[in-house]
Amino acid sequence: MNTKERILDEALTLFSEKGYANVYVNDIAERVGIKAPSLYKHYKSKQAIFDAILEVMRSRFKETAGSLNIAGDDADTDADIYKTMKETDLVALGKNLFLYYLHDDYTKRFRKMLTIEQFHDESLSKVYMKQYFDDPLSYQGMLFGLLVQQGVLKTDNIPIMTLHFYAPIYTLLTVCDRDPSREEECLKLLEEHIKKFDELYGRDI
Amino acid sequence: MNTKERILDEALTLFSEKGYANVYVNDIAERVGIKAPSLYKHYKSKQAIFDAILEVMRSRFKETAGSLNIAGDDADTDADIYKTMKETDLVALGKNLFLYYLHDDYTKRFRKMLTIEQFHDESLSKVYMKQYFDDPLSYQGMLFGLLVQQGVLKTDNIPIMTLHFYAPIYTLLTVCDRDPSREEECLKLLEEHIKKFDELYGRDI
DNA sequence: GTCTATAAGAAGATAGAC
DNA sequence: GTCTATCTTCTTATAGAC
Numbered sequence: 001m002n003t004k005e006r007i008l009d010e011a012l013t014l015f016s017e018k019g020y021a022n023v024y025v026n027d028i029a030e031r032v033g034i035k036a037p038s039l040y041k042h043y044k045s046k047q048a049i050f051d052a053i054l055e056v057m058r059s060r061f062k063e064t065a066g067s068l069n070i071a072g073d074d075a076d077t078d079a080d081i082y083k084t085m086k087e088t089d090l091v092a093l094g095k096n097l098f099l100y101y102l103h104d105d106y107t108k109r110f111r112k113m114l115t116i117e118q119f120h121d122e123s124l125s126k127v128y129m130k131q132y133f134d135d136p137l138s139y140q141g142m143l144f145g146l147l148v149q150q151g152v153l154k155t156d157n158i159p160i161m162t163l164h165f166y167a168p169i170y171t172l173l174t175v176c177d178r179d180p181s182r183e184e185e186c187l188k189l190l191e192e193h194i195k196k197f198d199e200l201y202g203r204d205i
Numbered sequence: 206m207n208t209k210e211r212i213l214d215e216a217l218t219l220f221s222e223k224g225y226a227n228v229y230v231n232d233i234a235e236r237v238g239i240k241a242p243s244l245y246k247h248y249k250s251k252q253a254i255f256d257a258i259l260e261v262m263r264s265r266f267k268e269t270a271g272s273l274n275i276a277g278d279d280a281d282t283d284a285d286i287y288k289t290m291k292e293t294d295l296v297a298l299g300k301n302l303f304l305y306y307l308h309d310d311y312t313k314r315f316r317k318m319l320t321i322e323q324f325h326d327e328s329l330s331k332v333y334m335k336q337y338f339d340d341p342l343s344y345q346g347m348l349f350g351l352l353v354q355q356g357v358l359k360t361d362n363i364p365i366m367t368l369h370f371y372a373p374i375y376t377l378l379t380v381c382d383r384d385p386s387r388e389e390e391c392l393k394l395l396e397e398h399i400k401k402f403d404e405l406y407g408r409d410i
Numbered sequence: 411g412t413c414t415a416t417a418a419g420a421a422g423a424t425a426g427a428c
Numbered sequence: 429g430t431c432t433a434t435c436t437t438c439t440t441a442t443a444g445a446c
Contacts, residue, residue: 003411019325021226024439038412040441116324118383119317120224125383133380160397167372175338178323178330189368196365200405208429229421243430245423 004042006032008056011049016112020050020120054127057110061131075139079146087198094194095187098169102176102183112177132170137162153201161201168193209247211237213261216254221317225255225325259332262315266336280344284351292403299399300392303374307381307388317382337375342367358406366406373398 001009010031014023025046029036043049085093101107114128141162147153148161155161172186172193206214215236219228230251234241248254290298306312319333346367352358353366360366377391377398 017324019224019226019321021224022325025441026439034411035413036440037414037442041411046440112324116224116321119222119321120227129380129383133376157397157401160394160401163373163376163394163398164369164401167376168368171338171368171372171375175334178334189365192362192365193368196362196369203408230423231421239429240431241422242424242432246429251422 003032003034007039007042007049008052012053012106012109012113015050015053016109016116019116053113057127060106060110061127075142075146078143079150082143082147083150083152087195090198091191091194094169095190098173098187098190102173108177115177136166136170140166154203154205155201156205164201165194165197208237208239212244212247212254213257217258217311217314217318220255220258221314221321224321258318259329262332265311265315266332280347280351283348284355287348287352288355288357292400295403296396296399299374300395303378303392303395307378313382320382341371341375345371359408359410360406361410369406370399370402 007028011023011028014027014031025039026036028049029039032039039049043052082090101111111132114124114131118125118128137159141158144153144155144162144165145158148155148158153161169190172190176183176186212233216228216233219232219236230244231241233254234244237244244254248257287295306316316337319329319336323330323333342364346363349358349360349367349370350363353360353363358366374395377395381388381391
């Protein structure tokens with residue numbers, strides 16, 4: 001990683017921990033191991049560093065095509081996988097997914113930064129909501145639609161079924177972001193949630 | 206409302222919109238209609254204003270004994286009410302509750318401020334989680350426990366049932382906080398959520 | 411590209427008159 | 429309690445040598 005990239009990396013870490021306004025260019029430079037004025041050879045201003053982070057974030061989000069999708073970014077393939085799964089596989093899948101979003105370094109820091117800065121800039125609210133509400137619900141809704149067609153799950157209201165699957169995952173993620181020591185407890189709840197979800201929506205209406 | 210109170214009120218509004226670091230004592234004074242130095246006759250420092258807000262918040266939270274409880278702060282009474290309710294009553298109740306927490310001025314500003322500042326100060330994370338995760342789940346869990354005893358709802362896992370009720374409410378609340386124009390959409394989802402919840406957990410296991 | 415020195419300005423807080 | 433004037437400190441950013 002070159003200096004320009006390291007600046008973004010350290011800035012993201014600091015912004016996600018303390019928020020933009022509480023991080024000084026000096027702090028960033030110190031972490032990178034250079035003096036503050038040297039930063040300005042790489043970025044025009046502190047704001048430019050922030051903007052560059054958002055750019056990286058946007059392109060990464062595009063790559064993964066909607067976060068918290070089930071197994072990848074192709075709902076048809078995912079549905080095939082899902083169809084032949086036993087309950088334990090489903091739980092393992094949900095758990096791994098949850099852990100990925102919880103622990104993936106970039107994702108995690110982006111999410112924390114968005115949470116802190118979302119009310120500061122309206123466009124960030126929109127990014128946050130797309131990433132953590134609209135995209136997951138849309139993707140998973142598509143997937144659950146297929147599973148309902150195939151008779152794996154049963155419901156007359158797919159959007160609500162999707163909300164019932166996703167909302168607990170989202171809620172538990174926000175808990176772990178705030179207090180990592182509760183991860184074990186949340187994972188247990190996540191597991192029970194998916195089992196019960198499977199049970200509730202596997203039955204005939 | 207005297208000047209001292211107005212300072213807190215305007216500061217809370219500003220903090221919830223822009224975050225502590227992005228609000229200047231001058232901004233607060235301007236809103237109150239006095240000059241910045243006059244603020245210091247009422248509070249020792251900007252931080253003291255913030256601390257005073259937290260104090261008000263804590264005492265208000267104590268009064269309402271756990272937010273997002275069902276009807277009030279007495280689970281036994283609530284359970285009696287719930288028991289005799291038809292589905293439409295349940296939906297109306299959940300809706301009114303949701304709207305209260307969404308629109309109550311103090312609650313709303315507190316919540317937004319906590320969301321922004323939670324990573325800045327660890328104690329605020331704890332306040333946030335107690336208020337929007339532990340307390341609601343604990344209170345509603347107690348209530349649902351009674352309803353299961355009475356046979357109104359059926360489950361072998363009350364904590365997960367509670368999570369299934371609460372997580373969508375929490376998730377939709379975070380959506381509306383970020384984009385008030387989506388309130389109508391969220392209210393519709395909320396209504397369908399409660400109906401479906403009632404249906405899923407009203408059936409025999 | 412990195413450094414030291416420093417400018418320019420913002421923001422919190424105080425002094426002292428009224 | 430409120431004001432004007434001012435201090436102090438912090439923070440971003442630039443200038444210019446190496």
